[in-house]
Amino acid sequence: MPMVQIENLDIVFGNQKLESLRLLDKGMSRSEILARTGDVVGVQDATISVEEGEICVLMGLSGSGKSTLLRAVNGLNKVARGRCLVKDGERMVDMAKCDENTLRHMRTNRVSMVFQSFALMPWMTVLENVAFGLEMQGMGKKEREERANKQLKMVGLYDWRDKKPDELSGGMRQRVGLARAFVMDSDILLMDEPFSALDPLIRSQLQDELIELQKRLKKTIIFVSHDLDEALKIGSKIAIMESARIIQEDVPEQIVLNPATEYVEKFVAHTNPLNVLRGTALMTPLDQVAQLDDLYRVSEHLSLNIQAGVLKEALSHGQNIALSKWDDSMDIENMPENTIVVAPVDISMRDAVEIRYQTKQPIVLQDNGQCVGVLGDHQFYHALLGKHFSRAS
Amino acid sequence: MNWLTEHKIPLGDTMETFVNWLIDVASFFFDFISVTLETLIFSMVDGLEWMNPFAVVACVLALVWWLHRSLGIMIFVAASFMLIMNLGYWQETLQTLVLVITATTISVLVGVPIGIAAAHRPMLYTVLRPVLDLMQTIPTFVYLIPTLILFGLGYVPGLISTIIFAIAAPIRLTYLGISKVPNELREAGLAFGCTKAKLLYKVELPAAMPSIMAGVTQCIMLSLSMVVIAALVGADGLGKPVIRALNTVNISQGFEAGVAIVLVAIMLDRICKTPSSKAEG
Numbered sequence: 062m063p064m065v066q067i068e069n070l071d072i073v074f075g076n077q078k079l080e081s082l083r084l085l086d087k088g089m090s091r092s093e094i095l096a097r098t099g100d101v102v103g104v105q106d107a108t109i110s111v112e113e114g115e116i117c118v119l120m121g122l123s124g125s126g127k128s129t130l131l132r133a134v135n136g137l138n139k140v141a142r143g144r145c146l147v148k149d150g151e152r153m154v155d156m157a158k159c160d161e162n163t164l165r166h167m168r169t170n171r172v173s174m175v176f177q178s179f180a181l182m183p184w185m186t187v188l189e190n191v192a193f194g195l196e197m198q199g200m201g202k203k204e205r206e207e208r209a210n211k212q213l214k215m216v217g218l219y220d221w222r223d224k225k226p227d228e229l230s231g232g233m234r235q236r237v238g239l240a241r242a243f244v245m246d247s248d249i250l251l252m253d254e255p256f257s258a259l260d261p262l263i264r265s266q267l268q269d270e271l272i273e274l275q276k277r278l279k280k281t282i283i284f285v286s287h288d289l290d291e292a293l294k295i296g297s298k299i300a301i302m303e304s305a306r307i308i309q310e311d312v313p314e315q316i317v318l319n320p321a322t323e324y325v326e327k328f329v330a331h332t333n334p335l336n337v338l339r340g341t342a343l344m345t346p347l348d349q350v351a352q353l354d355d356l357y358r359v360s361e362h363l364s365l366n367i368q369a370g371v372l373k374e375a376l377s378h379g380q381n382i383a384l385s386k387w388d389d390s391m392d393i394e395n396m397p398e399n400t401i402v403v404a405p406v407d408i409s410m411r412d413a414v415e416i417r418y419q420t421k422q423p424i425v426l427q428d429n430g431q432c433v434g435v436l437g438d439h440q441f442y443h444a445l446l447g448k449h450f451s452r453a454s
Numbered sequence: 455m456n457w458l459t460e461h462k463i464p465l466g467d468t469m470e471t472f473v474n475w476l477i478d479v480a481s482f483f484f485d486f487i488s489v490t491l492e493t494l495i496f497s498m499v500d501g502l503e504w505m506n507p508f509a510v511v512a513c514v515l516a517l518v519w520w521l522h523r524s525l526g527i528m529i530f531v532a533a534s535f536m537l538i539m540n541l542g543y544w545q546e547t548l549q550t551l552v553l554v555i556t557a558t559t560i561s562v563l564v565g566v567p568i569g570i571a572a573a574h575r576p577m578l579y580t581v582l583r584p585v586l587d588l589m590q591t592i593p594t595f596v597y598l599i600p601t602l603i604l605f606g607l608g609y610v611p612g613l614i615s616t617i618i619f620a621i622a623a624p625i626r627l628t629y630l631g632i633s634k635v636p637n638e639l640r641e642a643g644l645a646f647g648c649t650k651a652k653l654l655y656k657v658e659l660p661a662a663m664p665s666i667m668a669g670v671t672q673c674i675m676l677s678l679s680m681v682v683i684a685a686l687v688g689a690d691g692l693g694k695p696v697i698r699a700l701n702t703v704n705i706s707q708g709f710e711a712g713v714a715i716v717l718v719a720i721m722l723d724r725i726c727k728t729p730s731s732k733a734e735g
Contacts, residue, residue, distance in 0.1 A: 135645055169647030180642035184660045194646035196656075245646070 062148060063110040064249055064281040065134055070107040070143035070157075072129055075100025078141050091304055103129035103138065105305040111298070113248070116275065116282040118296035120289060120328075126305040127285045128253050133157070134283060135172040135251055136164045147171060147249065169198045173242035177254040179234045181226040181241075188213065188222040191240045198245075212244040213237075216270075232263035239267075243274070252284045256291065268295055289328055293317070293337045301325050318342055318449055334444045338410040340426045343444055344434030359423050359435050365401070370431035375401040377422070387416060396420050403427055406434070414441055473600045488605045495552055495609045499690075502548045510548070511535045518725055527724050534717040543692060543714045550681050550691035550718060553609065557616040557677040562670055565621045569628025569669075570654065579629060586622040594619060594683050602687050612684025620676035624669040631665025632658050671726040678719050692718065 073081045081100040084093070091102045104126045111117045119127040132138040133145050133156065140157035147154050149171055154163060173194065181190045188209050195205035213219045216236040218229075226234055235255055242250055256264040272295055275282065286292050292299050293313045300310040301324075309321040317337050320326040347367070350357045356364040356376070366373045375382050383400045387393070393412065396402065396419040404416065406428040413436055416424055423437035443449070477484075502510060511532060518528050538547050572579040594615060601611040601618075635658050643657040659666075685693025692715050699708030 132641075137641055137644060165647050165649065168645060172645075174642070174645040176638050176642060178638055180636070180638035182639065182642075182657065182660070184663070193642075193656075197647040197652065241646075251645075 062153070064113050064115075064148045065111040065283065066144075066146040066153065067107055067109050067130070067133070068144045068146070070130070070133060070145055071105055071141045072103035072126075072133060072138055073100050073141040074103055082142055102126075102305050104133070107143075107307050109300055109307060109310055111281055111283060113281050114279045115297050116284055116295055117298045117300065118284045118286055118292040119300050119302060120286055120292045121302035122287055124304075125302040127287075127302045130302070131251050131253055131283055131285050134249070135168055135174060169194065169245070171247050172249045172251060173245040173247045174251040175235070175238045175242045175253065175255040177257055179226070179231075179238045179258075181234060181237055183226055186223050186225060187218060187229070187237050190226065190237055191244055194241060194245045208244055209240070212240040215243070215274075216240045230263075231259050232267060235259060235267060236270075239271070239274075243278070248281055250280050250282045252282060254285050254287065257287065264291075271295060289332055290336065293332065301328065313337055314339055314342060330447065332447075334447070334449065335409075335411045335414065338444055338449060340404070340406045340408040340410075340413060340424075340434070340436060342449060343410060343413070343440045344406070344426050344436045345440060346434045347432060350435060357435075359437060363423065365425065365435075367425075367432050370427075372401070372403055372425055372427075372432055375422075382422070393419060401425060403432070408436075410441075410444060417441065469600075473603060476604065484604045488608075488610045491556075491610045491613060492608060495556060495613070498552045498556070499549050502552065503545060507535075507539060507544055514725075521725065530724065531721050534721055538714050538717060541710050541714060543695070543711065546690065546692045546695065546711075547714060547718060549689075550678075550693070550715075553613060553616065553681070553684065553689060553691055554674060554677045554722070557613055557620060557680075558670065558674050560613075561617050561621040561673050561677070562624050564617075565624030565669070565673070566628045566666060569625045569666075570632055570658075572625065572629045573632035582625070586625060589618050590622050594680065595686075598683065598687055607688040609684075609689045611687045612680070612689030615687070616677050616680040616684055619680055620673045623672035623676055624666070627665050627669030627672065628662065631662025631669075634665070635661040671723070674722050674726055675719065678715070678722060681715060 071082060071085065073085075075081065075098060077098040077100055081094050081098045081102065084097060085102065085105060089097070091105075094100060094102055107126075107130055109117070119130060121127045129138055133140050134147060136156045136159075143157065145156045147156055147167060149167060154167055156164070156167065159167070182193065185193070188206060191209040191212055192205040195208060200208075210219065210222065213222050216239060218233060218236055218240070221229060221233065226237065229237065235258075238255065242252075256267050259267065268291060275295075284292075284295065293316075296313055298310070299313055299316050300307050301316065301321075302308065303322075303324050309316060309325050311319075314337055316325065317329045317332050317334070320329050347357065350359060352358065353364070356366055358364050362378050364376045366375070372384060375384060377399070383397065385396070385400045385402050387396070387402045387404045387408075389405070393415045396416060398419070398421055400420045401422050401424075402416050402420055403425045404413070404427070406426040408416075408424075408426065413424055417436075417438070423435050425432055426434045426436060514531060514535070515528050518524070518531055535547075538544060568582070572582050597618060598611065598615055601614045605611045605614060639657055639661055640653065643653045648656060681691055682693040682696050685691060685697050692711055695707055695711035696715070698704070699711060
């Protein structure tokens with residue numbers, strides 16, 4: 062069962078929703094409807110589901126409807142049509158239709174939110190801000206301050222608990238915002254461009270912190286961003302929105318490798334491939350490598366002896382060189398020079414380039430114990446020049 | 455031209471009929487308000503007059519210390535009170551203070567909820583705005599007449615006129631404060647499970663507090679500015695000697711009473727203003 066399931070969701074702002082929906086069904090565009098009824102179509106026919114533990118990034122430029130869609134999940138935006146199901150224990154609650162009490166129950170127990178401009182109460186101390194949601198739950202003062210203090214320690218702001226938000230830097234304020242959301246212990250976190258208002262260094266630091274926290278806490282996160290690099294870094298799934306519609310929804314690598322429209326293609330054109338691409342997409346499959354006397358000739362000087370999918374020996378300038386294995390858990394920095402490394406096929410490009418840098422040799426990729434391809438300088442240059450990031454021609 | 459002046463629109467007569475009708479229908483109601491308020495004001499004035507003047511000054515100084523921790527304001531307040539006593543306007547000052555405080559309290563108790571309601575209902579504010587403008591621009595003397603008829607001579611018509619004149623400030627500034635609460639704070643409140651009531655008490659009111667406090671300060675100042683006019687309908691206080699001086703062309707009495715009013719105004723301003731501006735900063 063997914064944690065959040067959005068089905069054919071439309072959101073319209075204005076006074077003539079029924080008429081606008083009718084025009085929408087007739088296939089009219091956003092601007093035509095604005096001219097006819099004065100209504101703004103926020104989200105049109107959005108369908109997406111988010112599984113437990115996933116970080117789903119809603120990506121798009123401002124005005125594309127990503128924040129609007131996010132706000133439907135905790136009922137801050139009224140849904141004009143469609144369903145927005147959120148898991149509550151063993152049942153799914155439709156946030157579009159539930160009554161006030163259910164809505165409040167969902168907000169206090171299931172869904173928490175982090176805001177772009179932090180939205181901390183300026184008259185409250187940091188501690189009171191973090192405890193705000195717990196207070197709304199009706200928790201006693203002593204218990205909620207205890208839990209808020211614990212959360213503040215986790216984000217490293219315990220010493221600042223008695224300060225007011227305006228005495229804190231931007232990065233610290235958003236840590237308070239994160240603590241306020243995490244302390245609720247809800248399964249679902251909504252993050253509305255939480256790091257956009259921060260400077261780049263702090264932003265990437267907080268992104269790393271979020272990834273670390275997520276490894277431990279395994280929340281379901283819906284994250285809104287206009288920054289593709291951020292989306293690729295933290296997202297386990299990305300949905301790209303353009304003028305109120307979701308135009309592509311996929312895992313990060315597929316978004317950059319197979320952009321669905323020209324719009325997405327433009328978006329991904331300047332992505333740093335080191336963060337996204339994996340061996341699967343980069344490698345030259347074994348069956349495309351030139352063969353000579355049962356040896357695979359990777360380059361003029363390097364031949365590989367692969368039998369029944371297993372690397373037996375590697376010859377460089379006619380000399381046998383060492384073989385070695387690598388996986389995620391291992392260090393790269395201490396790899397010996399002149400070694401052929403066998404690595405998992407889903408190795409990230411960053412790791413692969415680093416292994417190549419240490420060993421000064423190409424890498425052999427394997428899948429389920431079977432060698433499937435090789436990864437060398439040519440493949441890296443190809444990726445760095447952005448040649449992967451175009452629509453299949 | 456005759457056609458224009460021949461048939462006069464009975465604007466004034468209608469108003470008079472309306473006031474007469476009010477007296478016929480609800481005189482017991484106005485009497486009740488009149489008696490209640492008068493009793494309240496008299497007992498407060500009597501209580502303060504019964505106390506030793508220096509005890510009253512000490513209480514005010516304690517309040518100043520609690521609010522501001524400023525020796526300068528304390529010295530100014532003490533000196534002002536002593537000058538007023540020296541001039542012989544102690545009793546009038548007490549009466550004026552009671553009138554101002556009562557008018558402000560009632561204005562705030564009524565005005566703040568109206569301001570909140572207006573901020574939540576745009577339609578209500580559209581209706582309310584011209585009424586507030588009218589209440590502040592119509593010459594005070596004009597509504598002094600009906601209040602005099604409805605409530606009789608004394609403190610009460612003065613008090614009611616003062617409230618009509620001053621209540622616009624807390625209404626407007628409460629409205630302004632609440633409608634200027636950043637939407638994100640409201641969303642944050644809702645997202646963490648506020649009910650409507652909790653949203654008001656935990657988010658909107660604290661966020662609007664600086665603006666509401668500015669409204670209270672303004673209300674106090676507007677009330678004080680009505681002192682002389684209230685004296686016209688028989689409200690005791692610092693306005694009385696001014697009116698008397700005017701009628702007898704008595705320069706020295708007029709000047710002294712005027713100085714006393716100015717001193718009270720500056721004291722009230724100093725006492726009220728700083729906490730709100732501190733909260734804003």
